[in-house]
Amino acid sequence: MQVTLQAQDGGARALSLKLAHSEVQTPVFMPVGTQGCVKALDSRDMSEILNAQIILVNTYHMYLRIGIERLKNFGGIARFAHFDRSYLSDSGGFQAFSLNKNAKVTNEGVAFKSHIDGSKHFFSPEYVLDIQYALNSDIMMVLDDLVGLPSSEERIADSIARTSDWAQKSLIYHQSQKARGLGLNNNLFAIIQGGVNEHFRTLCAKQLVDMGDFDGFAIGGLAVGETSEQMYKTISFTTPLMPVNKPRYLMGVGTPENIIESIALGVDMFDCVMPTRNARNATLFTHFGKINIKAAIFSNDQSPIDELCDCYTCQHFTRAYLCHLFRSQEMTYYRLASLHNLHYYLNLMREAREAILQGTFSAYRSSFYALREMEIPNNEY
Amino acid sequence: MQVTLQAQDGGARALSLKLAHSEVQTPVFMPVGTQGCVKALDSRDMSEILNAQIILVNTYHMYLRIGIERLKNFGGIARFAHFDRSYLSDSGGFQAFSLNKNAKVTNEGVAFKSHIDGSKHFFSPEYVLDIQYALNSDIMMVLDDLVGLPSSEERIADSIARTSDWAQKSLIYHQSQKARGLGLNNNLFAIIQGGVNEHFRTLCAKQLVDMGDFDGFAIGGLAVGETSEQMYKTISFTTPLMPVNKPRYLMGVGTPENIIESIALGVDMFDCVMPTRNARNATLFTHFGKINIKAAIFSNDQSPIDELCDCYTCQHFTRAYLCHLFRSQEMTYYRLASLHNLHYYLNLMREAREAILQGTFSAYRSSFYALREMEIPNNEY
Numbered sequence: 101m102q103v104t105l106q107a108q109d110g111g112a113r114a115l116s117l118k119l120a121h122s123e124v125q126t127p128v129f130m131p132v133g134t135q136g137c138v139k140a141l142d143s144r145d146m147s148e149i150l151n152a153q154i155i156l157v158n159t160y161h162m163y164l165r166i167g168i169e170r171l172k173n174f175g176g177i178a179r180f181a182h183f184d185r186s187y188l189s190d191s192g193g194f195q196a197f198s199l200n201k202n203a204k205v206t207n208e209g210v211a212f213k214s215h216i217d218g219s220k221h222f223f224s225p226e227y228v229l230d231i232q233y234a235l236n237s238d239i240m241m242v243l244d245d246l247v248g249l250p251s252s253e254e255r256i257a258d259s260i261a262r263t264s265d266w267a268q269k270s271l272i273y274h275q276s277q278k279a280r281g282l283g284l285n286n287n288l289f290a291i292i293q294g295g296v297n298e299h300f301r302t303l304c305a306k307q308l309v310d311m312g313d314f315d316g317f318a319i320g321g322l323a324v325g326e327t328s329e330q331m332y333k334t335i336s337f338t339t340p341l342m343p344v345n346k347p348r349y350l351m352g353v354g355t356p357e358n359i360i361e362s363i364a365l366g367v368d369m370f371d372c373v374m375p376t377r378n379a380r381n382a383t384l385f386t387h388f389g390k391i392n393i394k395a396a397i398f399s400n401d402q403s404p405i406d407e408l409c410d411c412y413t414c415q416h417f418t419r420a421y422l423c424h425l426f427r428s429q430e431m432t433y434y435r436l437a438s439l440h441n442l443h444y445y446l447n448l449m450r451e452a453r454e455a456i457l458q459g460t461f462s463a464y465r466s467s468f469y470a471l472r473e474m475e476i477p478n479n480e481y
Numbered sequence: 482m483q484v485t486l487q488a489q490d491g492g493a494r495a496l497s498l499k500l501a502h503s504e505v506q507t508p509v510f511m512p513v514g515t516q517g518c519v520k521a522l523d524s525r526d527m528s529e530i531l532n533a534q535i536i537l538v539n540t541y542h543m544y545l546r547i548g549i550e551r552l553k554n555f556g557g558i559a560r561f562a563h564f565d566r567s568y569l570s571d572s573g574g575f576q577a578f579s580l581n582k583n584a585k586v587t588n589e590g591v592a593f594k595s596h597i598d599g600s601k602h603f604f605s606p607e608y609v610l611d612i613q614y615a616l617n618s619d620i621m622m623v624l625d626d627l628v629g630l631p632s633s634e635e636r637i638a639d640s641i642a643r644t645s646d647w648a649q650k651s652l653i654y655h656q657s658q659k660a661r662g663l664g665l666n667n668n669l670f671a672i673i674q675g676g677v678n679e680h681f682r683t684l685c686a687k688q689l690v691d692m693g694d695f696d697g698f699a700i701g702g703l704a705v706g707e708t709s710e711q712m713y714k715t716i717s718f719t720t721p722l723m724p725v726n727k728p729r730y731l732m733g734v735g736t737p738e739n740i741i742e743s744i745a746l747g748v749d750m751f752d753c754v755m756p757t758r759n760a761r762n763a764t765l766f767t768h769f770g771k772i773n774i775k776a777a778i779f780s781n782d783q784s785p786i787d788e789l790c791d792c793y794t795c796q797h798f799t800r801a802y803l804c805h806l807f808r809s810q811e812m813t814y815y816r817l818a819s820l821h822n823l824h825y826y827l828n829l830m831r832e833a834r835e836a837i838l839q840g841t842f843s844a845y846r847s848s849f850y851a852l853r854e855m856e857i858p859n860n861e862y
Contacts, residue, residue: 135809135811136809137806137811139812139813140816141813142798142817144797161809165805166805170781173781180799180802180805182797399551400551400554416524416525416563417563420555420561421563424517425516425518428542430517431812431816432521432522435523
């Protein structure tokens with residue numbers, strides 16, 4: 101991966117990442133394409149209508165639904181789903197835990213049963229890379245050991261020890277593949293764990309950065325039960341520990357406000373199911389805050405979702421029509437709402453990037469909160 | 482409505498219908514937009530991707546979901562759904578019956594309870610026109626009294642007597658509206674009932690045609706339990722009773738084979754939920770017959786649904802990907818499958834029309850069956 105730091109504005113950064121399938125401009129939001137598609141949308145929606153550059157795909161789901169051999173036969177996820185840009189694949193560890201009550205972690209990896217048919221499986225650091233090679237994603241994530249918050253110091257210490265050990269194993273395995281001429285287009289990111297504890301985050305970050313050869317670093321284990329304040333504080337003491345010349349990815353975050361604050365703190369990449377999941381639950385994002393489109397107040401409202409939005413849905417359909425479709429349980433609603441919410445997130449990133457390039461990110465952040473009639477958070481942590 | 486008979490080839494006809502919102506070329510298939518959208522699709526899909534000229538909207542659903550006053554405020558269904566072409570609205574009678582076990586027919590109309598909230602409603606011939614004026618559909622259907630098949634002669638005799646009486650009332654009401662300068666853009670079609678009985682069909686057709694001022698005529702009450710042979714025979718003795726200078730609409734039919742045979746027998750217009758409903762149940766139409774996309778045989782098949790198809794779905798996605806999406810219960814599947822099946826139906830009509838204009842419909846019909854490896858039905862009834 102070729103990384104160019106195009107601009108820095110306070111803590112906020114604008115990078116260009118040259119990947120095998122596309123060039124990704126940061127700050128970037130990655131829509132979540134769980135099982136090989138972003139829910140309710142197809143790859144043409146992603147490229148032609150939304151102009152998304154990179155999609156996150158869940159390794160766990162693609163492994164159970166398709167498997168390594170078939171993924172290889174299909175030529176990877178991008179060819180299978182006919183999306184000719186980039187994918188980042190997660191490690192599968194999070195789903196192996198969250199979809200299986202009885203998943204077991206050992207020092208070797210994670211044993212779990214399929215949520216589909218109950219069959220037994222085992223994810224080791226090396227095996228999740230094998231799946232990701234088959235996916236042929238532009239960015240692969242190492243297997244990590246994540247903890248919910250709040251958590252005991254002992255459990256967090258265990259988590260970062262195992263996370264570092266697995267990261268080391270992943271790196272060795274990836275380097276051995278590359279030595280054989282394989283996986284040359286598949287970049288590998290490490291994941292910093294450590295809860296909201298500065299000591300543990302620092303320890304974990306140093307260990308991973310000292311390994312040297314990761315293509316990027318992620319902050320994992322946030323937005324798992326802590327307050328926004330705790331999250332921002334953790335990000336603020338973690339990003340300075342991450343190399344300036346490599347992308348920084350905050351996993352699974354978050355609200356538009358979370359993202360704006362994290363950009364200010366030096367994060368480059370984001371993913372979250374929030375825009376698509378909220379869309380399906382009738383919550384739509386606007387420049388002025390969220391609205392609940394199923395509310396009676398919208399049933400006769402012939403304006404678009406957001407007067408400042410130029411998305412496919414806002415160009416063609418009214419709040420009244422969307423309210424009707426939602427209440428009538430029409431599938432059509434889900435695509436239109438998902439297109440709008442994803443456009444909102446992707447556009448937020450494009451606007452933030454433009455502001456960083458212009459050196460006006462602070463003013464952009466102020467106007468972001470002013471339109472919402474919210475106070476700007478104090479980000480002196 | 483201005484009707485131009487552009488070509489006749491055997492019994493098959495090619496008309497041009499100049500309507501308020503668009504010009505419709507026949508033979509035409511009307512996708513069913515039940516509750517203000519064709520299931521899983523939006524109006525841009527219908528116009529830009531599928532190039533559909535006219536959609537059927539269910540008066541029953543729009544009445545219960547939106548109501549007359551709100552439909553008027555929205556400026557009718559075309560503006561509400563942002564589809565700038567034509568709609569045909571049904572009378573609502575069929576749903577009032579089929580969605581309510583205890584619906585009651587009297588000589589005045591149909592009393593029924595809402596399937597949504599149990600509230601009581603009454604459809605008279607005049608009231609269903611009031612709803613359709615509010616929908617501002619280009620073509621409105623009269624309320625009729627339909628019977629399932631097989632049915633007693635007595636019940637069929639009742640049905641055609643009531644159907645004729647309601648048609649007369651509808652016509653008088655519509656003419657009184659037009660005399661006041663209202664409903665000038667809303668064409669009114671009558672519906673011929675009579676089961677599969679030539680005597681009753683003839684009687685009903687004569688009564689309705691003698692009323693003189695309908696803009697078109699429909700054949701109702703078929704595809705309700707009779708054999709294909711019975712259906713074709715009924716169409717074959719009914720179309721000669723219908724005016725040559727007005728469009729002929731076969732309601733709720735049917736399979737591609739049904740449609741090709743009915744075109745040969747002089748039918749111009751069709752609607753059916755089959756392409757969209759079958760799509761949702763994994764049945765996809767091809768030039769070579771139907772396939773069940775969830776079958777294991779397709780899970781590794783990297784060809785498109787139909788090698789001869791140039792639809793959105795076939796251009797971009799494989800059978801293997803669609804099989805995966807269906808099995809993974811992804812909503813994305815439903816739009817892609819619905820787009821394909823509707824394209825198949827709409828393209829069938831465009832091909833049939835082209836053949837009629839060229840005077841080669843008989844050869845087209847032969848090749849239609851040859852590709853399916855089916856024998857051509859004997860249509861000498």
